[in-house]
């Protein structure tokens with residue numbers, strides 16, 4: 619999912635405008651992350667004004683939360699289930715394969731910005747684990763070999 623830059627900033631402005639100052643700053647950042655796939659750096663000044671905090675506090679909050687990023691998302695989003703059931707069935711090997719093939723850690727994209735890798739706590743398909751979800755389509759049972767082939771096709 620790639621949203622045009624102007625639409626991203628317009629959508630960020632809408633989300634920020636709806637923010638209630640007494641609410642938690644991380645809630646606002648999480649809303650932006652979930653809606654846009656990242657926190658657009660040009661929106662930091664708006665966030666600071668809405669939340670009544672200095673800009674460094676916002677950068678610090680983003681830095682402290684691995685699920686928040688200032689980097690635009692890749693063309694594809696890959697979740698590797700990191701909940702207990704999938705881990706027991708081989709999910710850790712899937713995560714290692716994804717990191718190796720993408721050359722990226724969790725919450726990062728490959729160098730070509732094609733795929734962003736994230737862990738996910740239970741994709742709701744435990745019986746068919748281990749699972750991944752590519753662009754929110756759950757696939758399982760997944761093997762490292764199948765995942766590598768899938769990712770090679772996206773790079």
Ligand code: FES
Pocket residue numbers: 699700701702703704705739740741742743744747748749
């Ligand atoms: S533990 Fe992976 S889908 Fe539930």
